Amino acid sequence: MQSCGINSNLMFRSPKGVKEVKDSIPLKPVAEYQISRDDRFSFMLYTNDGERIVNEMAGMNKDAVAKETIEYVVRPDGTADLPILGPTPVSGLTVKQCEDTLAHLFEQKNGYNNPFVQVKLTNQRVIVFPGNGSAARVIPLQNSNTTLMEAIALAGGIAERGKANKVKIMRIVNNVRTMYIIDLSKIEGLKYADMIVQANDFIYIEPKEQVAQETLKVVAPIVSLISSALVIITIFTTLK
Structure with missing residues (x-):
């Protein structure tokens, strides 16, 4: 009954069969930032x-x-x-x-x-999820040339559970949030290290699915309950 809770904290998973955008990724802003409401x-x-x-x-x-x-x-x-x-x-x-x-x-x-x-x-920032949801950080942009590598470093780097080959940049383009997939696990991804991040970007490093660990968390209380019940039954049986 609780199995549906396994890895339920993972976000922005791409459906199987959907092509991911890994090309035409802008390394520099194609247009200057425009001031908007609440800025x-x-x-x-x-x-x-x-x-x-x-x-x-x-x-x-x-x-x-x-x-x-x-x-x-x-x-x-x-x-x-x-x-x-x-x-x-x-x-x-x-x-x-x-x-x-x-x-x-x-x-x-x-x-x-x-x-x-x-x-x-004064309120420009990006949100970085380094691969562990509890470690998400809001990073203020102190200058307009903050790079992707700087933003990840300010968030503490890629978490142990994070996938370096699945760095998702979610950016507003023409009033639509667009997702780009970047692979930083290989030397070929070095060209994206100096990618200029923009205000209101979401940088989401996809976490690895931990099926075994999550399943153990769900099963452990049940096993403990069954073990306790068996101990009690054994004691009563012995007393008889």
Whole structure:
């Protein structure tokens, strides 16, 4: 009755007979990341093409602006509530487009002279399953050039149970989550080690099925119960 629980924690298993995508895997992003709802970002504003910091933007002095980072959240309607500008549409923009948009708005609406804006996304991350579900990690992307090997290393490497020949990259392409299969067990897979991961990627290293171990976990309590029952029966039989 409990046999259905064997290896029930395994995820994203490919049905038998289904062809797995192992070619046409993009090693670098084919397009820049676009800001979307629930993203978080910070920005710094300078005048005169970066000559000095505009400390009025947060009501703080220059030293405080340099030390403190304020995050802004993209609302479901695609806007972010920014100081001075108020609700500003940013969803769908790349980081560069967002910088240009904010620079234009600060110059047009507030008269800042040659504004220079730096935008940084602060919540970009990937989720890594290293081959043991209990060891899954959320890895923040500190830079835009984080490689697949770096992401796996930050998660502690491939677990003992993980299959190096079944590394599944699940990425959103044209609003659809697409799965790529990478084989890192052979030297030929070295070319994928420097693959650039993208925000919101799922990196799933398929675990090995442990039928014997899982079956033992299910059977052991039953065997123990039967053994205990036999001991009790033997004792009562002896007493008679």
